[in-house]
Amino acid sequence: DGGITQSPKYLFRKEGQNVTLSCEQNLNHDAMYWYRQDPGQGLRLIYYSQIVNDFQKGDIAEGYSVSREKKESFPLTVTSAQKNPTAFYLCASSPRTGGVTQYFGPGTRLLVL
Amino acid sequence: RKEVEQDPGPFNVPEGATVAFNCTYSNSASQSFFWYRQDCRKEPKLLMSVYSSGNEDGRFTAQLNRASQYISLLIRDSKLSDSATYLCVVPPWGYSTLTFGKGTMLLVSP
Numbered sequence: 001d002g003g004i005t006q007s008p009k010y011l012f013r014k015e016g017q018n019v020t021l022s023c024e025q026n027l028n029h030d031a032m033y034w035y036r037q038d039p040g041q042g043l044r045l046i047y048y049s050q051i052v053n054d055f056q057k058g059d060i061a062e063g064y065s066v067s068r069e070k071k072e073s074f075p076l077t078v079t080s081a082q083k084n085p086t087a088f089y090l091c092a093s094s095p096r097t098g099g100v101t102q103y104f105g106p107g108t109r110l111l112v113l
Numbered sequence: 114r115k116e117v118e119q120d121p122g123p124f125n126v127p128e129g130a131t132v133a134f135n136c137t138y139s140n141s142a143s144q145s146f147f148w149y150r151q152d153c154r155k156e157p158k159l160l161m162s163v164y165s166s167g168n169e170d171g172r173f174t175a176q177l178n179r180a181s182q183y184i185s186l187l188i189r190d191s192k193l194s195d196s197a198t199y200l201c202v203v204p205p206w207g208y209s210t211l212t213f214g215k216g217t218m219l220l221v222s223p
Contacts, residue, residue: 031209033210035213040121040215041215042117042200042213042214042215042216043157043200043213045210048209048210050209056209058210088154090156090157097209097210098204098209100145100204101147101159101162102211103159104156104157104158105156106155106156107155107156
């Protein structure tokens with residue numbers, strides 16, 4: 001089945017640690033995105049990538065880093081510089097960027113201990 | 114005006130009721146619009162696109178009013194399973210991303 005997978009479903013981070021969230025898609029989509037969602041809030045864009053080896057900052061990129069070495073994969077690293085990382089992280093993909101439908105993975109809940 | 118604004122609700126309706134949500138947007142050049150549905154603690158999923166001529170899919174109807182810069186979602190004969198948060202999505206023209214509203218929560222009761 002085609003789709004987007006994210007792992008792990010739940011992740012716990014200690015203060016000062018970097019953690020990496022996985023996102024994989026087999027939809028052959030060029031564009032991939034990372035969003036953060038806090039309770040009662042909308043989705044806020046962290047980073048997006050239009051093509052392999054290229055990515056752009058979104059609205060809240062500080063404290064995060066990404067890579068796009070393969071078309072299928074777009075991992076997100078939450079660094080220790082992100083002071084309030086507890087949130088629901090959603091990865092999405094679309095055939096291209098712009099005004100087109102995005103398809104979401106099931107998300108990763110990150111909790112700082 | 115914020116890019117995308119929605120009434121957060123919750124809208125509490127009984128089964129079988131008709132309910133409508135509006136979403137206002139600020140960029141008059143926006144060309145495409147979407148409604149997504151998000152169940153509690155789940156990922157958003159596309160409900161329907163919104164075309165200039167309107168769009169109907171079963172019990173759901175989406176409309177676009179360009180003059181007043183809002184889109185609407187009408188749900189007829191509400192079911193318990195319609196309980197969810199409905200996100201309005203507007204791609205700013207000329208940009209590569211989507212702007213998501215904060216969502217409107219719908220609670221359908223027996």
